[in-house]
Amino acid sequence: MKEELETETVQEAGTRRTSDVRFSLHLLRSNPLVVIGIVISVGTLVLSAVSGLLVNPGSWQHYAPQLGLCWNNPVVNWGFKNIFNCGGSVYPLGTDLKGRDLLSMIILAIPTDVEIALEVVASAVVIGVVFGAIAGYAGGLLDELILRLTDVFLSIPVILLALVLVVVLEARGLPVSLSLLTIALVVTWWPVYVRLVRSQVLSEKERPYVESLRAMGASRTRILFLHVIPNSIYPLLVQATLDIGSVILTVSALIFIGLTPNPYYPELGNLVNMGIQHLAIAPWLVIFPGLTIFIISLGFNLLGDGIRDVFDPRLRR
Amino acid sequence: MKLYEYAIRRIVLMVGVLVALSFIMFYLARGLLPPTTALAPFITPRMNDIEKLSLAQSLGVATASCPSFGAFSVQAAGCVVPLWGQYIGWLQQIVSGNWGYTLLPGIAGTQTTWNVFWARFPFTAELAIGASILTILIGFPLGIISATHNNKPPDHASRIIALGGYSLPQFWFAAILQIVFVLYVTLGGSGILPGSGSLSTTCGLCLANIGTIHTYSGMPMLDSLLSGNIPYFWDSLLALILPALVLSITSIGALTRIIRSSMLETLRQDYILLARSKGLKERVIVYKHALRNAVLPAVTISGLLVAFFLGGVVVIEDVFSWPGVGSTAVAAISVVDVNFIELYTLVTALIIVVANLAVDIIYAKVDPRIRYS
Numbered sequence: 001m002k003e004e005l006e007t008e009t010v011q012e013a014g015t016r017r018t019s020d021v022r023f024s025l026h027l028l029r030s031n032p033l034v035v036i037g038i039v040i041s042v043g044t045l046v047l048s049a050v051s052g053l054l055v056n057p058g059s060w061q062h063y064a065p066q067l068g069l070c071w072n073n074p075v076v077n078w079g080f081k082n083i084f085n086c087g088g089s090v091y092p093l094g095t096d097l098k099g100r101d102l103l104s105m106i107i108l109a110i111p112t113d114v115e116i117a118l119e120v121v122a123s124a125v126v127i128g129v130v131f132g133a134i135a136g137y138a139g140g141l142l143d144e145l146i147l148r149l150t151d152v153f154l155s156i157p158v159i160l161l162a163l164v165l166v167v168v169l170e171a172r173g174l175p176v177s178l179s180l181l182t183i184a185l186v187v188t189w190w191p192v193y194v195r196l197v198r199s200q201v202l203s204e205k206e207r208p209y210v211e212s213l214r215a216m217g218a219s220r221t222r223i224l225f226l227h228v229i230p231n232s233i234y235p236l237l238v239q240a241t242l243d244i245g246s247v248i249l250t251v252s253a254l255i256f257i258g259l260t261p262n263p264y265y266p267e268l269g270n271l272v273n274m275g276i277q278h279l280a281i282a283p284w285l286v287i288f289p290g291l292t293i294f295i296i297s298l299g300f301n302l303l304g305d306g307i308r309d310v311f312d313p314r315l316r317r
Numbered sequence: 318m319k320l321y322e323y324a325i326r327r328i329v330l331m332v333g334v335l336v337a338l339s340f341i342m343f344y345l346a347r348g349l350l351p352p353t354t355a356l357a358p359f360i361t362p363r364m365n366d367i368e369k370l371s372l373a374q375s376l377g378v379a380t381a382s383c384p385s386f387g388a389f390s391v392q393a394a395g396c397v398v399p400l401w402g403q404y405i406g407w408l409q410q411i412v413s414g415n416w417g418y419t420l421l422p423g424i425a426g427t428q429t430t431w432n433v434f435w436a437r438f439p440f441t442a443e444l445a446i447g448a449s450i451l452t453i454l455i456g457f458p459l460g461i462i463s464a465t466h467n468n469k470p471p472d473h474a475s476r477i478i479a480l481g482g483y484s485l486p487q488f489w490f491a492a493i494l495q496i497v498f499v500l501y502v503t504l505g506g507s508g509i510l511p512g513s514g515s516l517s518t519t520c521g522l523c524l525a526n527i528g529t530i531h532t533y534s535g536m537p538m539l540d541s542l543l544s545g546n547i548p549y550f551w552d553s554l555l556a557l558i559l560p561a562l563v564l565s566i567t568s569i570g571a572l573t574r575i576i577r578s579s580m581l582e583t584l585r586q587d588y589i590l591l592a593r594s595k596g597l598k599e600r601v602i603v604y605k606h607a608l609r610n611a612v613l614p615a616v617t618i619s620g621l622l623v624a625f626f627l628g629g630v631v632v633i634e635d636v637f638s639w640p641g642v643g644s645t646a647v648a649a650i651s652v653v654d655v656n657f658i659e660l661y662t663l664v665t666a667l668i669i670v671v672a673n674l675a676v677d678i679i680y681a682k683v684d685p686r687i688r689y690s
Contacts, residue, residue, distance in 0.1 A: 033473065033476070033477070079501070148330070148333065148334065148337070149337075151330075151334045152334050152337045152338050152341065155334060155338060155665075155666040155669050155670055156338060156341075156342075156662060156665075156666065157628040157629060157631065157662075157665060159631045159632060160628075160631060160646060160650075160658075160661070160662060160665075163631075163646075163647065163650045164342065164345050164346060164650055164658060165345060167650050167651060167653065168345055168346055168349050168350060168653070169349070171349075171350055171653060172349055172350065245483075245484055249484070249486050249487075252486055252488075253486065253487065253488055253632050256486075256488045256632070257488070257631075257632060257635050257647060258647075258651070269486075269488070272486075272488065272489055272492065276492055279492065279495065279496060279500070280500060283496050283500070286489065286492045286493070286496070287493065287496075289489075290486055290488075290489030290490075290492065290493070291489075293486045293489060294484055294485055294486060294489065297484035297485075297486070298480065298481060298484035301480050301483060301484050302480060305476075305480060
């Protein structure tokens with residue numbers, strides 16, 4: 001019996017892995033909240049990919065002030081008389097100050113935020129894997145140095161550091177741009193991943209399989225990048241999924257409090273900011289763009305939370 | 318390692334972190350901007366170029382051999398002290414308590430940065446403390462219910478509240494609350510709650526005649542209680558409700574999750590099984606036997622909440638025009654008031670680091686299984 005267990009063939013290992021994946025998918029599907037998360041996050045990514053086909057990307061610059069702040073969707077009654085007239089056509093989510101259809105603006109804004117979030121998280125993951133692996137595997141002084149550096153960055157409020165970076169670079173003559181915001185966020189976001197990867201590497205490198213690899217003469221880099229890191233991928237995946245939501249929240253908050261390249265640019269935080277001055281006569285301008293941020297962020301959080309549960313060994317027993 | 322050795326090691330590291338932090342902010346704000354930025358908090362309109370030059374030299378920004386202020390401002394060779402030297406000069410200034418005058422619009426040059434900061438800090442502290450209390454009041458029951466009804470509808474509901482709060486954009490949630498409580502739900506012609514500021518006498522529930530209070534701590538609610546002025550206290554409380562609610566709803570998830578998991582862990586222990594087999598009521602088991610052992614991690618996290626909120630109030634204060642240090646920091650950044658930004662960052666970081674240390678030490682004291690390393 002014991003011998004049978006130890007001599008698992010390649011084929012059997014393959015079947016075990018397939019059934020493992022199938023079991024994970026089953027766990028994912030059986031939780032309604034996770035299904036909602038998958039639908040929202042995949043939907044968001046698809047919508048971002050095709051948004052340029054749905055709405056003309058240049059249309060945010062087409063102003064029609066005579067249609068500004070109007071509402072003629074009969075489904076929702078705001079309880080007060082809208083003072084502006086939309087003319088003939090129906091705008092499902094009303095129009096903004098410049099007379100642009102709010103729904104189109106939201107569809108145009110989603111890819112802006114999603115793109116920034118993906119860029120920030122991807123860069124932070126890369127930095128985290130490299131420095132976290134070095135810190136965890138090398139140990140000693142290098143480890144201490146990297147750890148203390150993450151300490152420093154983790155004790156600065158994210159919003160504050162990003163604000164200072166952008167304002168100072170702006171004073172140096174660099175106009176506020178979305179890429180500048182992205183860089184500022186990467187600067188503040190990487191330490192979490194360094195910590196995460198480091199702790200994973202530390203716990204993985206004590207496992208017996210690493211010892212046997214070492215006995216077989218595998219090099220340190222090979223063990224690290226081909227075995228240890230792939231085995232630490234799930235916590236990384238969970239954190240990255242959750243962080244897509246957080247980055248979208250942070251980026252829209254930063255743009256909301258004034259780090260905007262153009263006050264009329266279609267970005268979700270920007271749209272809320274634009275609407276806030278007309279809160280009393282056009283509440284839809286604030287409600288719908290913010291609701292979009294909320295739904296997208298919730299989707300990625302539900303998904304990340306679900307993945308965490310699925311790969312929780314206590315649940316798999 | 319003994320506890321005090323551990324504490325000393327941590328404090329040394331803490332000082333290192335703060336120094337590094339101040340250098341990073343210094344580098345960002347001063348290293349990337351022209352050297353004349355350094356003079357802004359100390360300059361007066363009547364200064365001539367000779368006085369400006371000697372000021373720059375006394376601040377350690379201009380070299381002693383620099384011939385004129387003009388040469389300094391165009392950064393002529395050998396006129397500007399290298400950044401490291403400038404940092405040392407700056408450090409000497411702030412260690413001796415000289416933070417210079419504020420550059421904030423409206424009060425620029427009339428008040429010192431130090432005074433402005435500490436006059437506004439109590440407002441932020443009040444908001445952070447209020448939000449922490451609210452978070453604990455909502456978060457604890459939610460976490461316990463979630464654990465005792467594991468994987469049943471109440472658990473799912475509490476999970477949705479936790480995750481939903483975590484996913485809410487603070488600035489938007491704030492605006493929605495303002496729409497509801499200031500525009501739609503009205504009483505006597507105005508919204509029932511004030512939508513901005515730390516004190517309002519014109520909202521629906523607010524009292525109009527509130528008199529004055531004596532300033533003890535700078536926190537309006539505490540001071541009004543100490544002065545025995547209940548109407549003033551009531552109005553301050555009303556103003557605190559919306560911002561504190563936004564802060565706590567958006568961060569309740571962390572607390573709930575920790576309580577839930579530690580409660581679940583405790584409920585799996587053998588002594589709980591024993592209590593059940595003795596035939597104790599489920600309520601007694603949960604609230605008397607399990608809860609006491611499960612709350613330790615949650616209590617320490619609650620201690621961190623205040624520190625966390627102190628650093629996380631920038632956006633909320635901005636939206637609610639709350640007169641604390643967070644909204645002031647946004648204003649300070651836009652006029653590149655380096656000293657205010659430094660003071661804000663250092664105080665916030667210091668509170669966070671000290672709170673972390675305190676939690677670790679208390680934890681180690683309470684739980685003998687924990688080893689320091």
